[in-house]
Amino acid sequence: MSSALVPLPIVLPLLAAALTVVFGRFRVAQRITALAALGANVGISIALLVRADDVGVVTMDAGGWAAPLGITYVVDRLSAIMLVTSSLMLLVVLIYAIGQQGVKGIHVGFDPIYLVLAAGVSASFITGDMFNLFVAFEMMLAASYVLLTLGGRSDQIRAGMTYVVISLAASALFITALALLYSATGTVNMADLAERIPQLSDGVRTGFSLLLILVFGIKAGLFPLFFWLPDSYPTAPGPVTAIFAGLLTKVGVYAIIRTQTLLFPPESQQGTALLVIGGLTMVVGVLGALAQDDLKRLLSFHIVGQIGYMIFGLGLFTVAGVSAVVFYIVQTILVKTNLFLVAGLVDRHTGSSRVSVVGGIVRSAPVIAVFFAVPALSLAGLPPSSGFAGKFALLDAGVEAQQWWIVAVALLVSLLTLFSMTKIWAGAFWGEPESGDRAVIAPEGSEPRPSRGGPPLMVAATGITVALSIAYVVFAGPIYGLAERAGTDLMNPSVYIDAVFGSDR
Amino acid sequence: MSVLLAFTAAVLFALGTWLLLQRRLTRIVIGLGLIGHGTNILLLTSGGGGGLPPVIGEGDKADFADPLPQALALTAIVITFGVMAFLLAMAYRSWQLTHDDVVADDLEDRMIERRRGKDELDDADDANLENASDSSGDDR
Numbered sequence: 001m002s003s004a005l006v007p008l009p010i011v012l013p014l015l016a017a018a019l020t021v022v023f024g025r026f027r028v029a030q031r032i033t034a035l036a037a038l039g040a041n042v043g044i045s046i047a048l049l050v051r052a053d054d055v056g057v058v059t060m061d062a063g064g065w066a067a068p069l070g071i072t073y074v075v076d077r078l079s080a081i082m083l084v085t086s087s088l089m090l091l092v093v094l095i096y097a098i099g100q101q102g103v104k105g106i107h108v109g110f111d112p113i114y115l116v117l118a119a120g121v122s123a124s125f126i127t128g129d130m131f132n133l134f135v136a137f138e139m140m141l142a143a144s145y146v147l148l149t150l151g152g153r154s155d156q157i158r159a160g161m162t163y164v165v166i167s168l169a170a171s172a173l174f175i176t177a178l179a180l181l182y183s184a185t186g187t188v189n190m191a192d193l194a195e196r197i198p199q200l201s202d203g204v205r206t207g208f209s210l211l212l213i214l215v216f217g218i219k220a221g222l223f224p225l226f227f228w229l230p231d232s233y234p235t236a237p238g239p240v241t242a243i244f245a246g247l248l249t250k251v252g253v254y255a256i257i258r259t260q261t262l263l264f265p266p267e268s269q270q271g272t273a274l275l276v277i278g279g280l281t282m283v284v285g286v287l288g289a290l291a292q293d294d295l296k297r298l299l300s301f302h303i304v305g306q307i308g309y310m311i312f313g314l315g316l317f318t319v320a321g322v323s324a325v326v327f328y329i330v331q332t333i334l335v336k337t338n339l340f341l342v343a344g345l346v347d348r349h350t351g352s353s354r355v356s357v358v359g360g361i362v363r364s365a366p367v368i369a370v371f372f373a374v375p376a377l378s379l380a381g382l383p384p385s386s387g388f389a390g391k392f393a394l395l396d397a398g399v400e401a402q403q404w405w406i407v408a409v410a411l412l413v414s415l416l417t418l419f420s421m422t423k424i425w426a427g428a429f430w431g432e433p434e435s436g437d438r439a440v441i442a443p444e445g446s447e448p449r450p451s452r453g454g455p456p457l458m459v460a461a462t463g464i465t466v467a468l469s470i471a472y473v474v475f476a477g478p479i480y481g482l483a484e485r486a487g488t489d490l491m492n493p494s495v496y497i498d499a500v501f502g503s504d505r
Numbered sequence: 506m507s508v509l510l511a512f513t514a515a516v517l518f519a520l521g522t523w524l525l526l527q528r529r530l531t532r533i534v535i536g537l538g539l540i541g542h543g544t545n546i547l548l549l550t551s552g553g554g555g556g557l558p559p560v561i562g563e564g565d566k567a568d569f570a571d572p573l574p575q576a577l578a579l580t581a582i583v584i585t586f587g588v589m590a591f592l593l594a595m596a597y598r599s600w601q602l603t604h605d606d607v608v609a610d611d612l613e614d615r616m617i618e619r620r621r622g623k624d625e626l627d628d629a630d631d632a633n634l635e636n637a638s639d640s641s642g643d644d645r
Contacts (some may be wrong), residue, residue: 130575138584145591154602157595161530161608164592168537169525171588174580175544182574183551 099457220252239346323487
């Protein structure tokens with residue numbers, strides 16, 4: 001099934017990025033362009049999701065060159081789900097950024113770069129060509145380098161250096177993998193690769209499989225390649241950290257899922273290796289988080305922990321496992337973005353993001369407390385939160401595949417996550433504030449009036465993410481059905497391959 | 506021909522990796538540049554041996570070079586070039602701020618380093634540690 005809608009999530013943000021550069025002097029026009037483009041993106045993504053769920057896979061050959069000669073854009077159910085989630089988060093975080101810095105206060109370069117990032121993320125999800133995936137990654141990463149260091153303060157430059165150098169090294173490995181893949185198979189089209197890789201010898205296939213896990217594992221923050229993540233993410237401005245935390249690592253996970261399920265036949269899928277890596281990633285992530293005091297650093301370590309769960313689900317290589325990952329990944333994007341937006345609100349409200357310094361937010365800003373409680377419960381996986389549904393699906397798949405030890409590790413890590421969340425709650429929301437806390441210094445004498453939490457747009461944007469994650473658990477049934485159809489497609493690569501080459505073969 | 510190119514790529518990778526592990530930013534940048542060149546050469550060799558220019562209309566098909574790896578290498582060169590320019594700008598900014606291009610230790614590393622001597626320190630130093638981590642957390 002072909003559709004002209006397919007390239008729009010890439011083209012539209014890029015076009016808008018160009019326009020926002022032109023509108024550099026007119027800040028209001030810049031904001032409106034960016035909001036309109038990302039808003040339209042949400043609509044297009046939803047239309048694509050409906051279409052993809054209807055017919056299975058929607059494709060588009062760039063320039064009319066049929067696969068495998070041209071570059072093919074492919075939207076299957078997984079891509080469409082990721083597109084809808086990412087476009088929603090990009091829109092919400094932009095609203096939050098406008099609320100935080102004011103319509104005229106945002107850096108003039110923010111909107112264009114942010115839109116390029118949006119285009120890069122969409123392109124990574126849509127493309128059906130390995131080299132094009134590299135280009136999409138670079139587009140996204142180049143934008144993220146700029147967003148991370150926008151402002152040029154010394155801590156940003158220091159963190160940015162780590163981030164840029166590790167990303168560049170990963171990109172070099174990616175090109176190396178592409179060069180080797182091309183010399184072994186003579187193609188970079190994913191569907192074509194999926195047909196030719198099974199003909200290679202076993203050792204070569206395993207080598208490619210591991211090389212691709214390594215390349216995308218660096219971007220996703222897998223153990224032991226995660227060390228750059230908690231160092232670099234927290235130094236970015238609040239909204240930027242939120243979108244990095246929500247989306248960028250998940251693009252890496254998406255690439256791992258796509259390449260492992262599509263390109264490699266079952267006998268060279270690295271199931272056990274992925275399970276071990278997933279388990280270690282979970283444990284290291286949550287232990288790292290327990291040792292932290294700064295809210296943003298703490299949450300950054302939790303990103304790593306969450307990635308472990310996804311890799312665990314994928315490592316099972318069963319329909320139930322992969323479906324659970326699809327369900328879980330969306331939930332994590334919602335929750336992680338939400339938590340980082342709340343961290344931004346806490347920072348603004350109290351003047352610090354250190355758990356040991358801030359305190360009493362329950363009394364001084366009950367809204368923030370509510371906004372934190374919902375995603376925190378979700379992250380720990382307590383019923384009836386969306387995190388419970390996601391983790392339950394994962395554990396159920398693990399039990400079904402009889403991988404008891406990884407299920408035990410996952411449960412233990414959940415418990416530690418809960419402990420880490422209670423630590424934040426007891427310290428920052430219940431505890432007594434220290435003198436460094438701005439919220440308690442201001443009024444003398446009488447009990448201060450509870451704050452509304454911050455600028456209305458920031459609170460509204462955070463509220464939207466909270467509402468989305470509540471809606472996610474309310475509609476968990478239909479959504480899980482969709483995830484299950486996506487998982488079934490993923491475990492049966494011929495659906496994807498036939499759609500790319502057309503049914504006329 | 507191909508062996509020579511493969512050898513060149515290997516040497517570039519080795520030198521690049523060694524430079525990447527240094528502490529000076531300028532060396533890291535040069536190292537990444539060398540690795541970039543190594544990958545481009547690898548991309549070129551992935552198309553097989555040399556041949557006629559890939560122009561439609563002349564000669565036997567078997568004599569033609571594969572144009573795709575050349576296109577891929579070209580794209581990779583442009584991307585590496587752009588990111589390298591950004592990296593150099595960042596290295597310059599880093600020099601402006603610190604007048605030094607040695608990569609500093611991690612926040613964690615420094616905190617562990619200080620905590621090692623913490624037993625002998627008095628409360629005043631403890632307060633310094635608090636302030637240090639406070640300011641690094643707050644001036645974002």
